[in-house]
Each structure stands twice: as C-alpha cells, then as structure tokens.
Amino acid sequence: MDFTAVKYNEIIVRGNYSKILKAVAKTEQGSQEIIVKRVNNTARKTFLREIAALQYNANPGIIRLYGYDNKKKEMYLEDLTDQGISISRYIDHNGKLTPKEALPLLSSISKSLAYIHTRTTEKPAFIHYDISDNNVFILNVAETKIIDFGTSFEDGGYPAEHDTWCIGTPRYNAPEKITKNRNKETTAVDVYAFGILGYKMLVGIEPFTEMVGSLNRQICFDSPAPINSTHKPLDNILMDCLAKDPRQRPSMDNIYTQLEQYR
Numbered sequence: 001m002d003f004t005a006v007k008y009n010e011i012i013v014r015g016n017y018s019k020i021l022k023a024v025a026k027t028e029q030g031s032q033e034i035i036v037k038r039v040n041n042t043a044r045k046t047f048l049r050e051i052a053a054l055q056y057n058a059n060p061g062i063i064r065l066y067g068y069d070n071k072k073k074e075m076y077l078e079d080l081t082d083q084g085i086s087i088s089r090y091i092d093h094n095g096k097l098t099p100k101e102a103l104p105l106l107s108s109i110s111k112s113l114a115y116i117h118t119r120t121t122e123k124p125a126f127i128h129y130d131i132s133d134n135n136v137f138i139l140n141v142a143e144t145k146i147i148d149f150g151t152s153f154e155d156g157g158y159p160a161e162h163d164t165w166c167i168g169t170p171r172y173n174a175p176e177k178i179t180k181n182r183n184k185e186t187t188a189v190d191v192y193a194f195g196i197l198g199y200k201m202l203v204g205i206e207p208f209t210e211m212v213g214s215l216n217r218q219i220c221f222d223s224p225a226p227i228n229s230t231h232k233p234l235d236n237i238l239m240d241c242l243a244k245d246p247r248q249r250p251s252m253d254n255i256y257t258q259l260e261q262y263r
Helices: 040-054 086-096 099-118 188-203 213-223 232-241 251-263
Strands: 001-013 018-027 030-041 065-069 074-078 134-141 143-146
Touching: 001 030, 001 065, 001 134, 030 040, 030 232, 040 074, 065 099, 086 134, 086 188, 099 143, 099 188, 099 232, 099 251, 188 232, 188 251
Parallel strands: none
Antiparallel strands: 001 018, 018 030, 030 074, 065 074, 134 143
C-alpha cells in the first residue's frame, strides 16, 4: 500500500489523545478502505507500544496493522466497520447470547488472547490491558477480532505512566489493576476481563455496574452473581476467570482448550 497518498474521509471517533478516521489507501490493484489512527504528542508512547504489539501479529483474530508513519503519528489499520460489529453494539441490538451462540465466539477470543500472551522466537508476549465489549468485534458466528492495543505492553514491561490512573474500561478492570499491584499485573488481567466479557454475553450486563467509586469496591470485594445459563461448564470456566486472586485464574491456553471441548 502507498501511505503517502492516503485520502482521508470522515472522523468516526474523536478522543482526547487520538482520532480514528476512515480513509482510502492506494494499492497495486487500485485502492483499499482502511482505518487511520492519529495520535497527538501526549499519546506518543502508547502509539509506539501499539505498533510494537501489532507488528508481530500473525493471528487472524487480531486487527491487522498495514503500516505506520512516525512523523505524522498515524497507523494504518484494517477497516472492520463494514465487516462486523462490536460485542457491545451486538448486545445493544440483539440482547444476550445463548451458550450455543457464545461458545464459538469465546473460543475465538480465547485463542487470540492465548496467542497474544505467548512468547515465541518470533515475538514477545503482550498484555492487551483493555479487553472489553467495545474492543472485540464479531465477524460471523465463529470469528472475532480483537482491536485497540493502545494500552498494551510487553509482559513484564509495565509502563510507568499506567501508575497515573487506573487505565482501561472500568467494569472490566481486574482487582489488581485497581489496587495498582504491579507485581500481580500479568496476563491474568486479560483473563479477568475475558471472564467479564463472557459474563455479559450470557447475562446481558456485566456483574458489577455501580459508579466508579462503588464499582471499584465491588470488583475488589464482592462476589459476582451466578451466571445461571443452560451450560454449566461454560459458566464455571467464566467464573474461574473472575477469581479475585490472579494466581487462581486459568491461563488463556487452558481456557481455549476447555472451550474447544464443548463446541
């Protein structure tokens, strides 16, 4: 693709530190619709970390990075807006999912997260740090894509600026993120968020929904209400993900293996 001649179209998201735009890039075959993420100087470090996480990607369940421009502080990403829908919007429009509908999607998400969390000779292990219903897209009945790696970082390389506030989607934050226990902020924070996501898919709402101050106390001290779906093994897997102690949560590899057994 030729990123020197990108045609920018509408702004679809405008945040404090970045803008998301629909755009068209030239290709050898003609042109292709893409998404451009443009950040300001304040978000320079997150911009570089997101590129670091995505440039190693060889997994179809993770949004594709086509390229980036350091000078413009732009990254050029796969356009999913016409391919799928976020889990948040899906539930808003259709309500909660049945276990039969949720299982293949959760299996897809867990497989992608297991890939992100695994260190190989080709890539380091990463923590996404903001898995939520807005950051996972449903493409079809059995395929998903994880997006927005702006808060991600290499496992063991906790960014100092994360100390400033509790980063992430509040209802999906693990207890150790709220208490800022750096030593416990491992890939298990993504496992916890995955459990919250699965809970919402089956119940229609997250287990803890108070305003932020009360919400944080709920997350740290309260037990979530049972899921009570018609698929008890799936309920149990998701509830295991919500253990307060991150050491008691299963790994994403383990979760994927379990979910595949029930598909």
